[in-house]
Amino acid sequence: MIFKRLALVAALLCSHSVLAATPEEVIRAELDKAYPGLPITEIAPAAIDGMYEVALGTGDMLYASKDGKHFVAGNLFEVSDKGFINLTEAKQNKARAQLMASVPKDAAIVFPAEGQRKARLFVFTDVDCGYCRMLHKEIGALNAKGIEVNYLAFPRTGINSPTYDKMVSVWCSDDPQQALTEAKTGAVPASKNCDNAVANDYRLGQRIGVTGTPTLVMEDGRVIPGYMPADELAKAMGL
Known part of the structure; x- marks a missing residue:
């Protein structure tokens, strides 16, 4: 028992x-x-x-x-x-790098590097952001240094805002590169709609902690919050 x-x-x-x-x-x-x-x-x-x-x-x-x-x-x-x-930053960088590596090709508006690509840069941008417009003026210099710039949409006022609508029109235009460049000079893009990545880009930005624009994310997951001149940026990227 x-x-x-x-x-x-x-x-x-x-x-x-x-x-x-x-x-x-x-x-x-x-x-x-x-x-x-x-x-x-x-x-x-x-x-x-x-x-x-x-x-x-x-x-x-x-x-x-x-x-x-x-x-x-x-x-x-x-x-x-x-x-x-x-250790925290290292862990976050690794997680961001994995997320950025999984970004679909059609999610970004790409300004390719001139000649051999030496690095990829992801830029969360807003067409109505002053510092984003300053950075866009450096696109030629960045591309000349072998840096491919991948623009991801991050309308700071959120989804379904006027800025969001502008960015949808840019992403849906026949020539997104040109439309983005014009929008960054203050031009209002022709209204268009399509199956686009703007909302998904915005959610991705939220997921990795983007709170303002421009936010620059390198392939290894490191983040630069805000504008940086092309020469300084290339140096920060090890070029």
């Missing part, structure tokens, strides 16, 4: 261990309870024992305790012989 009871207890303990929630599940449940709808995309062990990194759909990163009761927001650094290594 005693052995039967011990066997029953053991079975119950095994059953409990099988059903016990993982730290990832606990953290997700606790954060969702405190902030319903928090766009969590991934939870994984962090470089600090007992902590977990929580990647959000906004491009941000949180670091949570195993029980999900505490978290910190910000960058996590590793101390090395070469100085401080920003």
Whole structure:
């Protein structure tokens, strides 16, 4: 009888261990309870024992305790012989690089490099943005340096706004390059509609944390927020 009871207890303990929630599940449940709808995309062990990194759909990163009761927001650094290594930024760069590599060809308006392509640059742009217009004046210089510029739409006023409608017209024009160039001089494009990538570009920008334009994203996922002259930009890209 005693052995039967011990066997029953053991079975119950095994059953409990099988059903016990993982730290990832606990953290997700606790954060969702405190902030319903928090766009969590991934939870994984962090470089600090007992902590977990929580990647959000906004491009941000949180670091949570195993029980999900505490978290910190910000960058996590590793101390090395070469100085401080920003582990958060490295993780975000890798995620951005993967996303940018998956951008469909027809999602962007491309200004190709002259001669051999040495680098690709993704630019989230808004036709009504002053600094975007300044950057566009540097397109020739960037292309001459072997940089292919891929414009992605990011109407700052959001989807279904007047700027969004302008950008749809640009993306749907017979000559998107010319239409974009003209729109960046203040011209209003002829109204057009088609199956276009403007809304998807905008959502992609939100996913990687774009909040303003221009936002420049390199192939390795590094981000430059804002305008930068062609010579400085090429140097930042290692050219």
